[in-house]
Amino acid sequence: MKSRTQRKLFIVFVLAGITLAGYLTYRALQENMLYFFSPTQVAAGEAPQRTFRLGGMVVDGSLKREPGTLNVSFVVTDNVHSVPVKYDQLLPDLFREGAGAVIIGRLNDNGEFVGEQVLAKHDENYMPPEVADALEKARAAQGQ
């Protein structure tokens, strides 16, 4: 036999549990959210100090490699502003100059973007929607 108080206590515990679980889920989600910023936003100083995603077109002829090492640098642009990127791992198969790319990483003190991961796993005709959007916005802003 459950008394009334016992039942109330049970409900309070369940609600407290759900609230706690919800809060923890929210925190975990928030900590792992990676926001997207375009080169224009980075130039305007809107980008945070923490890790984020940078996307745009890789500028033709900007890909430079330190001979014999994995260190590369290239420039990502939305045709209005550009951001230099440094990277020291294998570039994915579909990474090309003149194509869209999204890079996860953070800004260093010299205003360079230090990449941790370059995303270019989609097929070559495919443009990451965020990059397409960023290019579109930059074009519109320039036209004004």
Added chain:
Amino acid sequence: MIPEFGQLALALALCLALVQGIVPLVGAALGRVEWMALARPAAAGQFVFVAIAFGVLVYAFLSDDFSVLFVAQHSNSALPVFYKATAAWGGHEGSMLLWIAVLAVWTMAVAAGSRSQPQEFASRVLGVLGIVSAGVIAFAFITSNPFTRLVPTPADGNDLNPLLQDPGMIFHPPTLYVGYVGMAVPFAFAVAALLTGRLDKDWARWTRPWTIVAWLFLTAGITLGSWWAYYELGWGGWWFWDPVENSSFMPWLMATALLHSLAVTERRGIFKSWTVLLAIAAFSLSLLGTFLTRAGVLISVHAFASDPTRGLFILGLLGLFSGGGLLLYAVRARHLEAEGGFKVMSRETFLLANNILLVIGAFVVLLGTLAPLIIEALGLGKISVGPPYFNLMFLLPTLPLVALIGVGMHTGWRTMPGDALVRRLRMPAIAAVVVGVIVPFVFFETASVLTVLAVSIALWVCVSSLLDPARRIVFRTGAPMTRGQVGMCLAHFGVGVFMLGATVASAYNFERDFSARPGEQIEAGGYEFVFNGVREVQGPNFVAAEGDIELRSDGELLSLLKPQVRTYQVQTQPMTEAAIDTNLARDVFVALGEPLGNDAWSIRLRVKPLITFLWLGAGLMALGGLVAITDRRYRVAARQTDRSPAQTAAGTA
């Protein structure tokens, strides 16, 4: 002319699907036997025309008919014949046709297997399947017709995406679809039960084998996809929490919950509402998965072409089917009465815990998958949710879930004295924890608390699953086990093996990129790698740079690894073919990057201990399902409820 026949066949299939969907359902409502009897012939007819349409598409690929837009986009005359056939599902339109074909096969199987069930019920099940089929065929017809012509006809096709030119492409999509689409069957059974008002132990016994079959294909399909990404595509990991992966994983979690809930409904006649809700949820998540994959709304490695009309149409179907199912549930659920109760210390409680934890797991994955959509819709920016969220949040319900498997299996139905359970499981549990603490330190020298915990739990499930079979086989005591029980032990053992592999492969994964000149030796991950340079090799429709790397341990040559970077002739994108040296204890994975200048090449090296256990464990889960459906009671049950036994000879196939 032939592609037009395909289109015509698809149109006729749509008409028959509508007949199959509407007439038997109306007939069942009005009690008209001859209307209900139309369900099976209509289903058979639909199957024939869908098969013709699918055959025509495959023929168009095999005969290089580039006047068909879909063929021109996804094939090429130089493509090996094998891949020409599988290219039929290498793009959106074709894979929707595969979806339809798989549903037609399921419908035929259900039509054949339900002859022993009351006609009113069976015709409602087939009717619901007909409506689902009609919806999806209409979708294909209106937004994604695979037979659309291309004028003028190009001289040659655009070729199949090199990523898809792989044996994995033959098995992964169809297997996955059989599981994914198969969720429509328990959904149809649930809706039919709500319509009939009959949801009892018999109903659960009819539904369960179908659910197990769908589940085991889903398990196999997801595993094949993961294996394919790891071995062939050279992505180097086995799970990325990519939206498309998640959209097959969420139905899997729901299907797993449904299997366990059905077990309770079948044995005890309780958890009825819950079972029905899970059946609706599993199918809804399958459709949501189709939406996420096909509408291109999320950034994904799979990202197919995006088209808003397609997305809206699938959302409409999702709303219709799950909304309809839930509405029916709201109206009819109060008729579902529990046929008994249970004590806290009973198998029912453990299965309830299993269900709650699985649903929490599915919810967490759903939240992480949809968060980018929700946040963008609210105008709060463009985000993506990183794997750490999923790794952490999914682990929280999974650890207790897996730990409880080992206890729940040994708990009796209705009630069980706690001290008997403790006495039975004390020694195996202590043994698993002791070994779980010792093993990581002995083999890998370091271990985190989480690793020790996960390894202990994994070993605990393995040991616990083997208790009953061992008692039976080695000591010849205890009651003989049914196939159902053997299947259960096998699948749960698989869960333990899987978890062991997943934990160790993630915790002790070695991964680094190097630059190397010919003749250079790299020491990494406990091995020596000697790089002997790169040469050019010619494939059927590609050229490749092939690296030559000796894998050595303490100077002794273990194997010669030849990773490639391929460039396909038509679609010029490069493709990495990793080289892997596999044994039970570990995989050594080598991928070739690109020339770095000064003769140097970039090389990616990985050592993944126990990763083979991961595939093995998943395989054992699917095998367990296969063994379970051969249980005598499903065949006996089919015969018992039938009026004329002679009719059912072919019934329960």
